[in-house]
Amino acid sequence: MSAIKIEHVTKYYKPKNVIDDISFEVKEGEIFGLLGKNGAGKSTLINMMVDILQPTAGQIYIFGKPSTEIEVKQRIGVLPDYEAFYDSLNPVEHLNYFAKVNGKRVTREEIVHVLEQVGLNKGVITRKVKKFSFGMKKKLGIAQAIITDPDLIIFDEPTSGLDAEAVIQIQHLIRSLNARGKTIFMTSHNLDEIEKICTRIAILSDSNVMNIGTLNELRKEFHAYTTIIFKHLPYKQDQLNLVRNQIESMSEKVIWETEQTKVILQNEMQIPYLLKILVNQDIQILRMDVIEPSLEDIFLGGFKDRQLVPV
Numbered sequence: 407m408s409a410i411k412i413e414h415v416t417k418y419y420k421p422k423n424v425i426d427d428i429s430f431e432v433k434e435g436e437i438f439g440l441l442g443k444n445g446a447g448k449s450t451l452i453n454m455m456v457d458i459l460q461p462t463a464g465q466i467y468i469f470g471k472p473s474t475e476i477e478v479k480q481r482i483g484v485l486p487d488y489e490a491f492y493d494s495l496n497p498v499e500h501l502n503y504f505a506k507v508n509g510k511r512v513t514r515e516e517i518v519h520v521l522e523q524v525g526l527n528k529g530v531i532t533r534k535v536k537k538f539s540f541g542m543k544k545k546l547g548i549a550q551a552i553i554t555d556p557d558l559i560i561f562d563e564p565t566s567g568l569d570a571e572a573v574i575q576i577q578h579l580i581r582s583l584n585a586r587g588k589t590i591f592m593t594s595h596n597l598d599e600i601e602k603i604c605t606r607i608a609i610l611s612d613s614n615v616m617n618i619g620t621l622n623e624l625r626k627e628f629h630a631y632t633t634i635i636f637k638h639l640p641y642k643q644d645q646l647n648l649v650r651n652q653i654e655s656m657s658e659k660v661i662w663e664t665e666q667t668k669v670i671l672q673n674e675m676q677i678p679y680l681l682k683i684l685v686n687q688d689i690q691i692l693r694m695d696v697i698e699p700s701l702e703d704i705f706l707g708g709f710k711d712r713q714l715v716p717v
């Protein structure tokens with residue numbers, strides 16, 4: 407069953423649709439990453455999923471039921487893009503109250519355990535939230551998203567503003583929640599993070615999900631370039647002439663150096679052909695590296711019809 411099903415959803419904010427007729431599904435058990443530039447509509451979409459905002463048109467289903475149903479809401483935990491804490495409570499009191507309001511009883515031990523998981527240790531959990539730093543509030547928001555043990559957890563930029571150690575801790579937590587069967591839907595501006603953690607990725611652009619897939623599928627879809635770098639003994643002059651003609655006829659771009667050649671290919675299926683050229687000309691290869699395009703190359707390189715610029 408799909409954990410999230412978005413069907414022809416539109417959201418109009420004067421003077422235009424910020425989300426314009428988008429449809430996609432997130433399967434149970436996925437870590438699904440939503441990418442988009444500032445203002446692309448990621449938070450608007452999340453707020454519609456959790457029924458804080460109503461779509462202008464379209465339907466959203468969570469675990470097969472309309473997202474407006476109360477029993478569905480109880481299966482979702484969310485870290486929104488805004489803060490909603492009671493300043494005068496400490497984090498233990500806050501999570502206890504939050505869980506109660508959502509119809510779940512949690513023990514103090516469970517709360518302390520969740521706070522530890524997000525990096526809020528015993529030293530700070532008796533402090534009032536109003537004294538918390540930005541990063542501490544972000545961690546509390548993550549704790550709030552998971553305290554009721556929901557099946558679907560939605561994180562809007564879970565690691566933005568956190569220090570490096572906390573980022574690693576939260577990424578580890580997201581993976582371990584997923585390993586326990588939780589479906590994760592997250593946004594992030596950290597492309598390395600999305601690349602590292604997410605099983606599938608959607609790119610939201612101009613109010614439409616332009617593309618969805620695994621990193622490998624996106625690489626193919628965006629015609630991302632593969633770079634081959636090989637180190638070799640210096641070419642002899644006659645070798646160089648022959649190799650140059652053949653490689654330049656198959657490659658987007660070649661950078662020739664005395665003992666290293668960098669070949670940019672549009673298609674990894676060209677690699678065997680490249681190897682054949684080198685072997686036939688008896689080039690003495692010492693080392694070879696294949697550099698796959700990263701999510702950053704894909705995202706910053708442009709969308710479907712704009713191909714990436716080779717480096």
Ligand SMILES: Nc1ncnc2c1ncn2[C@@H]1O[C@H](COP(=O)(O)OP(=O)(O)OP(=O)(O)O)[C@@H](O)[C@H]1O
Nearest residue numbers: 419420424442443444445446447448449450451487
């Ligand atoms: N209440 C509102 N009224 C009018 N326009 C709004 C409202 N909320 C958001 N918008 C507009 O909708 C668009 C999408 O905003 P949204 O916050 O969803 O983007 P985002 O992808 O989450 O951006 P960021 O990465 O900066 O958080 C923006 O152009 C924003 O100005």
